[in-house]
Amino acid sequence: MSDSDQLSHDLECRHVTKSFGDFIAVKDVSFTVPKGSFFSILGPSGCGKTTIMRMIAGFLDTSSGDILIKGRSVLDVAPNRRPVNMVFQHLALFPMMDVAGNIGYGLRRRGLPGPEIAKKVGAVLERVGLPDAGPKNINQLSGGQKQRVAIARCMVLDPDVLLLDEPLGALDLKLRDHMKVELKKLQSQFDTTFVYITHDQSEALVMSDQIAVMNKGEFEQVGTAHQLYYDPATAFVAGFVGDSNRWRGKIQTRNAKGAKVSATDGLAILAGPISQPLSKGDDVDIFVRPESIVISFDAKGVGKFDNNLQGTVEAVLFNGANSRTLVRETATGTQVDVALPQTGEFAELTPGTEVHLGWGRAQARCFAASDDVGVI
Amino acid sequence: MSDSDQLSHDLECRHVTKSFGDFIAVKDVSFTVPKGSFFSILGPSGCGKTTIMRMIAGFLDTSSGDILIKGRSVLDVAPNRRPVNMVFQHLALFPMMDVAGNIGYGLRRRGLPGPEIAKKVGAVLERVGLPDAGPKNINQLSGGQKQRVAIARCMVLDPDVLLLDEPLGALDLKLRDHMKVELKKLQSQFDTTFVYITHDQSEALVMSDQIAVMNKGEFEQVGTAHQLYYDPATAFVAGFVGDSNRWRGKIQTRNAKGAKVSATDGLAILAGPISQPLSKGDDVDIFVRPESIVISFDAKGVGKFDNNLQGTVEAVLFNGANSRTLVRETATGTQVDVALPQTGEFAELTPGTEVHLGWGRAQARCFAASDDVGVI
C-alpha cells in the first residue's frame, strides 16, 4: 500500500477479531474509512458493532488484527492518547460541570492555558449553534442541545475520527428526524471522519456515505445507501434494510434472466437476476419491496408485469405519504404489503375492495434461504 | 339524548376539566367514542392526554364535567370497579407471577373458581397468539410478547373500554411498526372499544378510526386520519400531523380561491382555500407537505403549478421509498424539503444539481400564525 493511499483514509481495520471466551463477537472484519467521510455500521443489537467501536476507541483489546488511524497502528496507544473521540449512547455529559466545563475538559487535560480554552470553547459552541450555552447546567439543555454539546466536546479536541454510538437512540421521533439532518450538516461542516453505529436503518441510510451491514460478528455488505437498498448482496441485507415482502420457496426453473420460484404458500413468483450461485431445487427467499408493487383496480393495469395477482384489501394503514395496504391474495391466501402512491390516488381504498397487483421480475430479489433475515 | 344513542357509544366525556392548583391540565374536553371503535388522542408530551386517560381509569378525580361509560356516569365508581382496563406505558406486568398468574389476577379478584380461570386464561392466550406462554416467566418474554400479555390481561376481564397509554413507546422501530398492525388486528378481533394515547402521529394515523389532536389541554381537531392529514383545522394540527414545509408570512391579497402570501424570507406563495377568518395583512403560517411538491429538471415540468420556483439541491436524504431532498431556493435562499418519488426516478440526484419545484395552491394550507405548531 502506498503512502498516498494511506493518507486518503483516516481509519483502517485489518482482519480485526475479538472473542470473549468461546464467543466470537467480531470475526475477521476489515474496512477502510476515507478521510472526511461518514461511515456507518448498521446491524441488529448483539451483532458486534459496539465491540468494533470500543476496540477503535481503545476500551477493548483486539484478539487479533490491527487498527490503523492515519496509517499508524494504535493498538498500543491508551484510550486517553488515541486521536479518536467518542459520542456515547447516553452522551455521558458530566452533570457536575457546566457546558463550558464539559467542552473544556479535554483541553484542560492537554494543559492548554485558560484563555485559550475559553476561546476554543466559545468557537466550537458557535459552530454547533449554541453560542450562549457555556454557563448553562447540563440539566437545563433539551435533548437536541445535549446532543450538540456532546459532539462539540469531542470536536473541540480536533480528533482524526469521531465515533458515534447510537447517539439518537434516546430522542423522540420528530427530534430524531431533525437531528439526522443536523448531524450530517455538522459532519460536512467540521469535515471530520465520522464512524456511526446504529440499529436503525433509516439513520444509516440518510446520513452515511458508506454503510457496512453487520450480522453475527461479520460484515455482510459494505456499500452506499443506494447499493444496499437497491442491490442487496444477501438475504439478511435485503430483509434488514428497508421493508420487504418475503416469501420462502424452491427454485423450479433457473435461467440467465433469473428463476421461477414456487413459494411454500403456493404462490409462483418470477424472480430477477440472481447473484448467488443457486440452482434448481434450492431453497430461496424472495424479497419484494412494498413500493415496487403496482396496485390497480383492473387486471389491465398490471398486465404488463412479470408477476401479477389478484386479491382483496384486508386493511389500509393510512400514514400520509407512507400509507400502505395489506392485500390478501385470492388463490393462495398469502398476504402482500403494498405501498400506496404518494399522490393519494388510492387514499379512499377500503377493506374488501378487489385489487390487482403486479411487479417486474427485476423487483423480486432472490437469495439463498436464511432464517436470520433481520426481521421479526 | 335518546337511549339508542347512548348505547351506540361506549365512552363519553362531557365538559371534562382538570386543574392542579393554578395549572389547568385539561380544559372543557368533550368527546364520544362509538362502540367497538379505535379512538386515539394524539398530542405532544405535557398536552394533558395522560390526565384524561387517568381520569377515565379513575386514578384522578375530575375537577368538573362527567365521564360516562355505556351511558352511565362512573365518577363515583372506584378504579377497581370501573368497567375499563388499562394497558400501561411500561405495561406494569407483575414480575412476581407467571404469565397465567398475570392474566388470571383480575379473574381471581372477581372470585371465579380455579378451573374457570384456567379455561379463560387459556382461551385469551390462544387469541393473542401465545397458546403455550402460560407457565412462562415475564422476563422470558420478548417485547412484543409482553405487549400481547398485557393486552390479554385486560381483555380477559371483558372491559367495555380498553385504555392504552403509549404502550409501543418502549419497543424498537421495526417491532413497533409490526405491533401497530397487530394491535389494530387484536382490536377488531376482540371488538372492544380502544382508547389509545400517543405522541407518535404515525401510530395514531395507522391504527385509529378517529383521532383527537390535543394541545395545551384542549382538543384542536377530532377526525379520521384522512381528515387530519389532508384537511387540518389549525396550524398546530398541520404542523404536528405529518411532515411539512412551513413559512411564516403576511396575506397580501385575499379572495375566494385563497390568498397570496409573502413569506418573511421573501418567498411569494399562492395558498389555497382558507377555512379560518383571515384577511389582508394578517400573519399566517403556510404549510406545504414535502410529497405535494413536484420536482423536475426543467422549468416546463412544473410550469402548470400555481407556485413554482428554482433552486439547487443541497442534500439528498436517501431513505429508500421515503427519500427526500433539501433544495435551496435561488432567489430567496429559503430551504424546501421535497419528497422524492417512490419510483426511484430521482434516485441519482446529487447536491448542486439545479432543479425546479412546483405545487398547486390547494396544496399550500394557510392558517393564522401560531408559535406553537408541534414542530421543533
Add this chain to the structure above:
Amino acid sequence: MAAGRKLGVLLLMAPLLLWLSTLIIIPHINMFMLSLSEKVDVRVYETGIANYMAFVEEPLYWNTFGRTAIMSIAATFLTLLIGFPVAYYIAKIAKGRLRATLFLLCLVPFWVSELVRTFGWMILLRESGILSGFLQWSGLVSGPVEFLYNDAAIMVGLVYTSMLFMVVPLVTTLDSLDDSMIEAGYDLGGSGYSILREVVIPHAMPGIVSGCIVVFMLSLGNYLTPVLLGGKDSLWFTEQIYAQFITRFNWEQGSAFGFLLLLLSSLIVWAGLKLSGQSLSKTMG
C-alpha cells in the same frame, strides 16, 4: 489496555482484600481456639470442650440463650410491623420535603449515641419519670409506677434503635416498585389488601429479608440496651459474655459463649432465609 488496567486495580486491591479478610478471619479463629482451651490449673491449659459443656450443663446459660433469641425475633417482627407502613409511606406517598423529613426522623435515634439514647429512655421510664408522673396526674394510677427493668422496656429500646436499619432497605426496594404496578392492580379489580399481598410484599421481599437479618443481628448482639433498660434481670446473652470476660476474667468461657452466639445467629438467619425462599446473595444484590 483494558486488561492492563484491570490488573493494576487487582494489584491495588489485593493487599486491601488480604488485610480485610485477615482482620475478619483471624480474630474468629483465635477466639475459637481459645474457646477450646480448658483451664486445668493456674496458667495450665488443655484442649477440650469443657467450656461448651459448661454451657450445656448450666440451665441459666441456655435459658438466657433461648430467651435472647426469642426476644430478638420478636423485636425483629415488631420492627418490621412498624417499619413497613413507615417505609411504604416514605417510598410511595411522601414527596419532596416530607419524604426527607420522615427519613430524618428515622435517622434521629441514630444521631444520638446509643448510650445517651438509652439513658434518655431510662429518665423517661423510671419510677420518678415523666410517664409515671403523667399517669399519676391523670389519676389512672394512684402511686408511682416503674416502667424500667422489664421486657417491655427492652423491647421498646430495641425496636427504637433498629428502626432505621429496617426502614432503609425497605424504602430502597419499595422505591424500585413501579407505581403503575400498584395502579395496574387496582385497575384489574384488586383491593388494597390483595395488592399488598400479591404485588407489594413479593416485590419488597429482598428488602424485608435484609432488613430483618440486620435488625435481628443487632438485637441479638446488643449489650447496652437490654442491660441498661432491663436491669439486673435482663438475662441477655451478651451480658453473660461480658460477665465472663470482664467480671470473672474467664476469657476461655467467654470465647465459647461468643462462638455460640455467632453460631446461633447464623443458624436462625439461615432458617429464616430457607423459610422465606430467599438467598443471601440475592438479598445483597
Add this chain to the structure above:
Amino acid sequence: MAAGRKLGVLLLMAPLLLWLSTLIIIPHINMFMLSLSEKVDVRVYETGIANYMAFVEEPLYWNTFGRTAIMSIAATFLTLLIGFPVAYYIAKIAKGRLRATLFLLCLVPFWVSELVRTFGWMILLRESGILSGFLQWSGLVSGPVEFLYNDAAIMVGLVYTSMLFMVVPLVTTLDSLDDSMIEAGYDLGGSGYSILREVVIPHAMPGIVSGCIVVFMLSLGNYLTPVLLGGKDSLWFTEQIYAQFITRFNWEQGSAFGFLLLLLSSLIVWAGLKLSGQSLSKTMG
C-alpha cells in the same frame, strides 16, 4: 377516589407519626429538663446551669470531649480512605459472585455482636495474644508486647466497626455513576487521577457525606469499643456519661453531658456539610 385514598392513608399514618415523634422528642426534652436541675440537697432540686458549669470548669471533662471529637473525625477519615477503594471495586469492577462476596465481607463485622467482636480483638491484641506471640516468634521483638489499651487499638476497632456504614452509601452512589462517564473521561484524554477528582468524587459526594455522617456519629457515640479496647485510660466521652449515670448515680450531670454530646455532634456535622457544600436533605435524597 384518589383524594379519599390519600386521606385514608394519612389517617392511618397520623397516629404512627405522632407516636414516632413522641418517642423521639419527649426523651430529649425530658433529658434537657433534667440536665437543668441542680442537686441542692438530698431530693431537693433547683433549676440552673450548674451541671453545664461543671463541664466548663473541669478540664478532664472538656479534654475528654475534645479528644473524643478529634479521634472520631480521624476514624471517619480513615474509614473513608479505606472504604472508598473498596466501594469503588464493589460498584464498578467486581461482577456477580465476587461482588456479593465482597459485600458480605463488609457485613461480617456486623454479623457478630459488637461485644463479641471487641472481645475477639482483645484476644488477638493482648500481651499473651497471637500478634504478640507472632512478633516474638519472628524475632522482631524480644519480649511480649501489649497492643491493647492504646489509641491505635481504639482506632482499628472503630474503623472495623464502621466500614459497612461507609461502604453501603458509597456503593449506592457509585453504582448510579454511569460507566460511560468514566470512559468518556478517558476518551477525552483524562488520566485516572483527574477522572477521580473531577468526575467520580463529585458524583459520589452525597454518598461520601452521608457515609461520613453516620460513621462519625457511630464513633462519637460508641461506648463498648473505646472502653474495652482503650482500657481505663481511653478517655472517651461516653465513658464519662456512663460513669455519671451508673457509677455516680448523678443523672442530672449525665443528662447535661448527653446533651452536650448531641450538640457537639450536630455542630460538627453541620460544619462538615457547610464545608462540603452539601445539604442534609440532598444527602438523604
